Amino acid sequence: MSKAETSAISPTRAENYPEWYQAVVRAADLAENSPVRGCMVIKPWGYAIWELIQRQLDDRIKATGHENAYFPLFIPLSFLQKEAEHVEGFAKECAVVTHHRLEMRDGRLVPAAELEEPLVVRPTSETVIGDSFARWVQSYRDLPLLINQWANVVRWEMRPRLFLRTAEFLWQEGHTAHATEAEAREETLKMLEVYRSFAEDVLALPVIPGEKPENERFPGAVNTYSIEAMMQDGKALQAGTSHYLGQNFSRAAGIEFLDSDGQRKFAYTTSWGVSTRLIGGVVMTHADDDGLRLPPRIAPKHAVVLPVIPKPEQESAVLAYADEVAARLSAVCYDGQSIRVSVDRRDLRGGEKNWQWVKKGAPLRLEVGPRDVEGRTVALYRRDRPPREKEFVPLEKLVTDMPCLLQEIQDNLFRQALEMRQSRTRTDIATLEEMREFFATGEQDGFVVAKWCGDVASVEVLEEMKVSIRNLPLAQSGTAGRCVLTGREATLDAVFAKAY
């Protein structure tokens, strides 16, 4: 490996965190800005991560009884208008289709054939799915209706940032309808728990599940819940949301059913979603100054084999051994799947090749050279250790240890992230003054867990600090104290932080 004491990513986290993020995304070849304002191109390595996220989350969504379906990209204005809060929440960021034809006029291509009713490119699908649900639900026997959709959505964005905030993004949106409030509330929390366990077990992101304060609710929701993760700059990232919508959308769309008691009633609905934003969260949680570090469960390659060929006459023996190493490892299972391993045969200098895989975040790099062929060993580099630290391991031992090794890296990344969050969470801040002081420096941002009286008017003072209540954790202490904002008596525990 060539690079001496400097890090592979410039600037480092300490030097400039936002630029470090962009540099990691670029160095890992995850995505790039497109010339189409606010839209990104997700490159193969980034998309392969998304596919692994999709596949594993989809399994969990199906295991909890949901079925996938697909609804139109376009929403008529009249649909959107039905739920007043909803349309107000999204009106500012809607891409609007007004024509369905292009014509050449004076050598310039211009829109032609105006639509009678403009169409909005879906920013979310409650209204258009509600329209179908109204047709599908007639009787209590048709409930619960448990539907999920994988789709692209568009929310116009003035300050786009790869994965974190883009005009178009990919996501899944669950939409369910239930006969009773209790069942819909249970669904809302069940899916929040699916997101929590997925984030922690698969993405190695420690998250805090909780309820959003009223001022942070999804437009049209009765209750909004979120999982919140801490990034390495101490800011929060909302990593997933689950909404209890009550009868707001079922009244708007007419999702009515004949109940077993012979009464016509409006259904109770929920919706919940996570998006490609999760990839941004993975980068900002696990990457270091040498680039990305991927939790094995979402690593497109668990391991790459890097042949080292000092002399041309050694080439065939080394390559044959490299293939053998890859073949042996792909016969091993981790997490119910074959280990994803390949040999990097590209014609590049060994140091450069090795560093590329460091930056892309592959959990394991396996160098094999002439001596390894003889000794039937590999030089093992772990991405959760310093990049130059290597260990010579007999191939047979590596084959046996592989599942444990990957799980150890998965657990390590989770543990490191959890320790980071714990070390940057303050529970001793009791007054507005202390809070101002804490968030003023900006260098040591983090979470403040403190008491809140529950009065939404009180959060206004947070704006100047660029701080918000992220959520009220489901795990409440129940103790009484003083509201950190108003000094009034308060029992709620709330998480305060700056956020993406």
Added chain:
Amino acid sequence: MSKAETSAISPTRAENYPEWYQAVVRAADLAENSPVRGCMVIKPWGYAIWELIQRQLDDRIKATGHENAYFPLFIPLSFLQKEAEHVEGFAKECAVVTHHRLEMRDGRLVPAAELEEPLVVRPTSETVIGDSFARWVQSYRDLPLLINQWANVVRWEMRPRLFLRTAEFLWQEGHTAHATEAEAREETLKMLEVYRSFAEDVLALPVIPGEKPENERFPGAVNTYSIEAMMQDGKALQAGTSHYLGQNFSRAAGIEFLDSDGQRKFAYTTSWGVSTRLIGGVVMTHADDDGLRLPPRIAPKHAVVLPVIPKPEQESAVLAYADEVAARLSAVCYDGQSIRVSVDRRDLRGGEKNWQWVKKGAPLRLEVGPRDVEGRTVALYRRDRPPREKEFVPLEKLVTDMPCLLQEIQDNLFRQALEMRQSRTRTDIATLEEMREFFATGEQDGFVVAKWCGDVASVEVLEEMKVSIRNLPLAQSGTAGRCVLTGREATLDAVFAKAY
């Protein structure tokens, strides 16, 4: 089973083929029209078929060395304009985004904030992907670039028809760039072969791979190839296309590279795609007057277990046995995957339940009643046999036979479709007069395989017959003869048909 001698679908194929198609799609609960003009809602059973198509085709696309990525939904007008033929081909069906905000004016929601440059919702992505390729390709070492995208696309449609022609549809589009013409041509044909084998082995659709005549080429392509399937009304359905684009798009987008000889050259590109239209093809090929028949490889359920409970006191024993049957079968593998089976416990009359699964096309229905519990048998109904034909099979035998049974149904559907195509393919039509006569009745439409001189001007006479040359099959006889259209000497074999 209740229904006596009538068929489950009305009208039948013979009575009204187009309406029969809509009725099958509705009865199988595959999809529905949405109030958004031209857009469809793909319902869970239809979407589950699409997921099986996606997963299996994706495996084949990856096995041939391609990687998935994701590109923007929106295309600036200036991009589209770069390739003259391309923009001309798509201008008439482009949905155009002109605003990025909504405002309430006089109680009405109206588009606000006009875009500087209107954006087109992608009808296909050659131009926007070409823009990325131009950045990604610098040297011959970056080639070949083998990319695939799963996405939604929009082509405005005045006469929509579920799956076959919809304004928005789902598809995959492959886009590749190569250093040489030979390599790009090889790729074009390789992917055509992937489509052929996928259509035949997975969808059980016999198809004819061949080259499109010049007048039917993709706008901007040098050569277009297709696979063509015959529907049960004798019409052709283009089920997939693969295009050799030469340097047309690489010149337009500037995909230039430094070759190993030190020269700067434009890359040679290809593109290829299949869409949700395939589901329409599956319906129109395999469904019968009782509803859908699904090839096992794309059946969301291979088998459903239907408990028959004459007396309440028999319920627990029958349901326990039904669960046992399902559990035993799901432990069996077919085509590398666990058999997909479930117990239908819904509170519905047995006849109605059975007919629902007939209409949905599940390959196997397994009735279990009190006598089956005692004798450890099941009453087996195969969807490739008449709906009332049943056979009592010992459970142990069924478990053993299951993979063979499913493959037999898969092969049966393919064979029946192939026989249908063969019986409706005429190779003895030698003159325009005979062709007119053949296609005039409309009742016995089919394929005409005849000689063609290759002169595109000659196909004009086909228009009044609503016939077109579907393709020039890759398997050419090489014999000489007379062009069926012009009477001139001709060696090309061409497939003539009406088409969807």
